[in-house]
Amino acid sequence: MSWRDALALAGKGVQRRPGRAVLTVLAVALAAALLTALLTIAGTAETKVLDELAKGGPLAGIKVAAAEPDPGQIDQDNARPGPPRDLDDAALARIAALPAVSRVLPVITARVLVTAPDRTVEGQALDPFLDTIVGVDLSSAASLPLTVLAGRLPGESSVTEVAVTQGYLERLGLERTEASTVVGSEIRWGAGRFYPDGERSFVRGRWVRAQVVGVVAQEAGSGSFLVPIDQARTARAWTGSGPDGGASLELASSPYTGLFVVAEGIDNVSRVRAQITAVGYSTSAPENLIATVRRYLHVVEIVLSAVGGIGLVIAALGITNALLAAVRERRREIGVLKAIGARDRDVLRIFLVEATALGLLGGLLGTALGWLVARGVSEVVNGYLAAQGLVGVRLGIPVLVVAGGIVGSALLSLVAGTVPALRAARLPAREAVGGS
Amino acid sequence: MPPLAIAVRDLTHRFVVRGGRLTVLDGLDLVVEAGGHVALMGQSGAGKSTLLALLGGLERPQEGSVVVDGHDLTGLSRDELAAFRRESVGFVFQHFGLLETLSAVENVELACTLAGVPRRSRGRRAKELLDAVGLGERAGHRPGELSGGERQRVAIARALANHPRVVLADEPTGNLDEDSTTMVVELLESLPAEHGCTLVVVTHNRALAGRAKRLLALRRGNLHEAASV
Numbered sequence: 001m002s003w004r005d006a007l008a009l010a011g012k013g014v015q016r017r018p019g020r021a022v023l024t025v026l027a028v029a030l031a032a033a034l035l036t037a038l039l040t041i042a043g044t045a046e047t048k049v050l051d052e053l054a055k056g057g058p059l060a061g062i063k064v065a066a067a068e069p070d071p072g073q074i075d076q077d078n079a080r081p082g083p084p085r086d087l088d089d090a091a092l093a094r095i096a097a098l099p100a101v102s103r104v105l106p107v108i109t110a111r112v113l114v115t116a117p118d119r120t121v122e123g124q125a126l127d128p129f130l131d132t133i134v135g136v137d138l139s140s141a142a143s144l145p146l147t148v149l150a151g152r153l154p155g156e157s158s159v160t161e162v163a164v165t166q167g168y169l170e171r172l173g174l175e176r177t178e179a180s181t182v183v184g185s186e187i188r189w190g191a192g193r194f195y196p197d198g199e200r201s202f203v204r205g206r207w208v209r210a211q212v213v214g215v216v217a218q219e220a221g222s223g224s225f226l227v228p229i230d231q232a233r234t235a236r237a238w239t240g241s242g243p244d245g246g247a248s249l250e251l252a253s254s255p256y257t258g259l260f261v262v263a264e265g266i267d268n269v270s271r272v273r274a275q276i277t278a279v280g281y282s283t284s285a286p287e288n289l290i291a292t293v294r295r296y297l298h299v300v301e302i303v304l305s306a307v308g309g310i311g312l313v314i315a316a317l318g319i320t321n322a323l324l325a326a327v328r329e330r331r332r333e334i335g336v337l338k339a340i341g342a343r344d345r346d347v348l349r350i351f352l353v354e355a356t357a358l359g360l361l362g363g364l365l366g367t368a369l370g371w372l373v374a375r376g377v378s379e380v381v382n383g384y385l386a387a388q389g390l391v392g393v394r395l396g397i398p399v400l401v402v403a404g405g406i407v408g409s410a411l412l413s414l415v416a417g418t419v420p421a422l423r424a425a426r427l428p429a430r431e432a433v434g435g436s
Numbered sequence: 437m438p439p440l441a442i443a444v445r446d447l448t449h450r451f452v453v454r455g456g457r458l459t460v461l462d463g464l465d466l467v468v469e470a471g472g473h474v475a476l477m478g479q480s481g482a483g484k485s486t487l488l489a490l491l492g493g494l495e496r497p498q499e500g501s502v503v504v505d506g507h508d509l510t511g512l513s514r515d516e517l518a519a520f521r522r523e524s525v526g527f528v529f530q531h532f533g534l535l536e537t538l539s540a541v542e543n544v545e546l547a548c549t550l551a552g553v554p555r556r557s558r559g560r561r562a563k564e565l566l567d568a569v570g571l572g573e574r575a576g577h578r579p580g581e582l583s584g585g586e587r588q589r590v591a592i593a594r595a596l597a598n599h600p601r602v603v604l605a606d607e608p609t610g611n612l613d614e615d616s617t618t619m620v621v622e623l624l625e626s627l628p629a630e631h632g633c634t635l636v637v638v639t640h641n642r643a644l645a646g647r648a649k650r651l652l653a654l655r656r657g658n659l660h661e662a663a664s665v
Contacts, residue, residue, distance in 0.1 A: 001549060001550060005549050009546070012535065012537040012538055012542075013537065015537045016536065016537050332531065332533070333533075333535060335494075335533075336527075336529070336533035336535075337546075337550075338494070338518065338521070339492065339494060339521060339527045339529075339533070340521070340522070340527065340546070340547045340550055340594065340595075340597075340598075341518055341519075341521050341522025341523075341547070341550035341551060341598065342518065342550055343514075343515050343518040343519075344514055344515070344518070346550070428494070428495070429489075429493075429494040429495070429517070429518075429521070430489050430494045430495045
């Protein structure tokens with residue numbers, strides 16, 4: 001008897017007690033749904049937590065400061081910069097050439113005077129203030145620690161768009177939940193150039209009018225305004241090309257304020273940090289924090305898997321019980337099958353196929369249901385996060401969990417069906433004429 | 437002399453019962469020629485069904501030898517016995533033994549499947565067999581939708597699926613009314629002539645037994661020729 005014939009016969013066997021089959025499938029489906037929902041939620045939560053730790057950037061991100069390293073910095077997540085040291089194109093090229101380095105993205109900041117037409121929540125006009133624009137390569141935004149809270153990022157080569165950070169919102173007295181209210185507003189910022197003129201020195205500004213297109217949380221550099229890197233470079237060049245070379249305005253000599261280095265995987269972060277330290281620059285990365293959090297999250301995953309696994313085992317016992325009952329009820333039928341020529345392995349095959357088919361069906365339904373439950377939970381969570389002004393979670397389709405749920409249910413059912421199937425296979429053919 | 441379909445020598449079979457062992461068959465001998473038609477009668481518990489089970493390879497002989505269609509069933513493995521049943525024997529049971537979830541034609545097709553009939557030919561073969569027992573029009577009906585007589589005719593069609601050399605019928609009319617009994621008796625009686633098989637029928641039905649060429653009575657574990665019923 002072929003597997004196909006066994007499947008057809010198993011299908012007919014299920015029809016004998018459809019209610020029992022439905023209940024068995026439901027038990028497996030509920031267990032698979034529980035497991036899928038728990039693991040999907042756990043996986044999504046892990047992604048969210050790690051995303052928060054990495055500030056929206058890659059987990060393997062390393063910040064490099066324009067400063068010499070402290071010898072003890074390797075074991076520390078936070079930066080412990082030593083004396084300033086210029087970060088130029090040569091340093092960038094050296095770091096980019098290091099083993100296990102995936103990308104190197106420069107960061108340029110510039111001090112500017114900002115005038116904003118926005119008023120504070122109390123209705124008061126905002127006085128001009130000194131702040132910093134942070135310039136990054138926005139075409140590589142996905143590799144930078146950036147999270148868009150409202151609106152969008154400026155165009156990568158735009159000279160009239162800017163994104164603001166929470167610092168700007170706070171200056172206006174706005175909550176994070178009100179971030180979208182500043183999108184579309186306009187600000188002006190000017191980079192200064194110092195001119196000594198006897199006793200009455202003066203500063204000339206290079207002014208830029210820009211539209212706020214988004215609100216971001218960013219860790220690329222310290223400043224309330226995120227702009228394309230060329231804008232920051234231009235502002236910095238303006239200040240630096242003054243008669244004093246920018247010294248009066250405390251312009252740092254380093255062409256780059258910092259670098260954002262992406263290692264080839266989180267496991268390489270420590271190695272890359274050591275190499276950059278050897279090159280002579282201070283680094284920081286949340287690698288220890290991420291590793292610790294990942295360990296705890298892994299423990300949570302194990303616990304949730306165990307809960308779901310217990311559900312599946314209970315469902316498997318249900319399959320065993322249902323099939324044992326079926327074998328008891330079908331003793332004569334099994335005997336007849338053997339009387340007309342079925343071998344023990346044919347009968348074994350029929351019952352194993354029946355168990356696996358029930359498990360597979362339950363697994364398919366269960367994983368779909370589990371994903372829907374996880375999606376429902378994520379909707380609730382996102383509603384809460386949105387109310388808090390936080391970025392919501394993104395629920396993908398966890399391919400491994402789905403595949404594992406389906407295949408695991410089928411395999412577990414196969415195992416659960418083994419004892420009843422063996423019992424059926426060993427029944428004597430004599431059962432066909434009423435046993436002995 | 438025609439070849440032998442069944443040759444049983446000194447067959448002894450016992451069951452373990454509470455308090456000891458019960459000898460059901462005690463040094464039984466039986467020879468049936470190919471194409472023969474034998475009826476076995478005897479009181480309930482005499483061992484008729486046990487003998488049929490031993491002849492059909494449903495059970496292994498404990499002592500003595502059983503040779504059916506040239507196969508010595510003594511010492512065969514479970515798989516070898518299954519192969520013997522698949523190739524040489526057709527069974528007809530009192531309880532019909534049809535799978536309730538399969539239609540009439542599917543029940544016959546199942547036997548064709550086990551007999552190794554190619555998938556593309558199974559349907560045609562099953563339909564031919566159902567036509568032969570006069571149930572071609574009821575091929576799609578499930579056992580629950582058929583009368584007792586019709587079910588038994590489906591069972592007979594199924595028994596013929598593997599071109600058996602020996603057909604063993606255990607009380608084939610035990611659950612049938614008078615009209616159905618007549619129809620089934622005539623159908624069974626025609627098997628040796630039309631299908632070239634040997635027929636052994638266990639029955640309490642004197643009319644059915646009376647149609648056999650040989651009538652044997654099982655008493656005290658052995659067979660006795662019965663001249664008349």
